[in-house]
Amino acid sequence: MNYSKGKSSNKFNLLNILFPPHCLICGKETNGEGICDDCKKTIEYLNYPLIEHKKNIYFYAITRYSGVMEKAVKILKYKKRKIIAKDLSKIIIHFVEEQGIHFDYVAFIPMTRFEQTERGFNQTYLLAKEVSTAYQIPILMSLKKVKRTDKQVGLNKKEREENLKGAFRMEEAVKGDVLIVDDVYTTGSTAREITKTMVRKTKSNIYFVALSRKID
Ligand SMILES: [Zn+2]
Known part of the structure; x- marks a missing residue:
């Protein structure tokens, strides 16, 4: 061995x-x-990473989705380069340490089995896996996507929310704080729908952390 x-x-x-x-x-x-x-030096870090905080739920985005970050996320998303997942996860790790965020589990944005087969991999899972390895903490696998949805690209905020309604399910209650990692935060509809689903199954803190945010 x-x-x-x-x-x-x-x-x-x-x-x-x-x-x-x-x-x-x-x-x-x-x-x-x-x-x-x-x-890396050209990556634009956001001065105000905290987007929203409601009770035990926190939404953050670390960088601006443009330039190097936009290219890196696209490579992660479409080319499945593990080396990029490692570099990008370091940005998340540095951020949670800087913010003093404590978590017991790391979660990712789940895909339906069909979506996963179609793409071949889940890029947010690749990020979660790197974070899980770095901290030696488990990946939360009980968050599932149960409804196939249309691609969010080209939909407005309301349509995105409608599209994702009821798309996720938590299969069991979770005890302990959860860090959810995402690649791009656009209108926040995914973040809201996922945390809405999770909050029914936990009293602990939920930290939704997106690597980058689309800002017009
Ligand atoms: Zn370079």
Whole structure:
């Protein structure tokens, strides 16, 4: 078991020498990261990340969805590059530490089985997995998407809310604070619908944290 583990990491190092990693945004060589330091410097952090706070629910967005962040999220969303999930999860980890947010579980935005099969993966699950590994805490799997919905793109706020109504379900009660990670916060309809579903099953804090926010 250990042998195969060691073998794969040697293989990885050798691959790094033969094909040094490059920034997925600008193409420059990096020290094994998906986004280089120069690109990271251009990320626009929001001065007011707290969007809303209602009782035990908090909504946050960390950065502005533009430039490097927009490109990085698109790579995560459409190309499934694990290395990008790792870089982006570090932004979330840094943020929760800075804000002093404590959580016992990490959750993601679930997809229906059909949606997941169609896309092949769930990008917010990739982020949650990185956070779960970093903190050694479980991923909350009892939050499910039970209704197939239309794509949110092109719908207005009201249509988005209508589209998502009743789309999620919590299969069991949860004891402990939950961090939900998302990639892009647009109108907040997903955030509201998910937390509305969760709050029925928990008295603990729910922190909805989006990596980026679309701001016109
Ligand atoms: Zn770069």
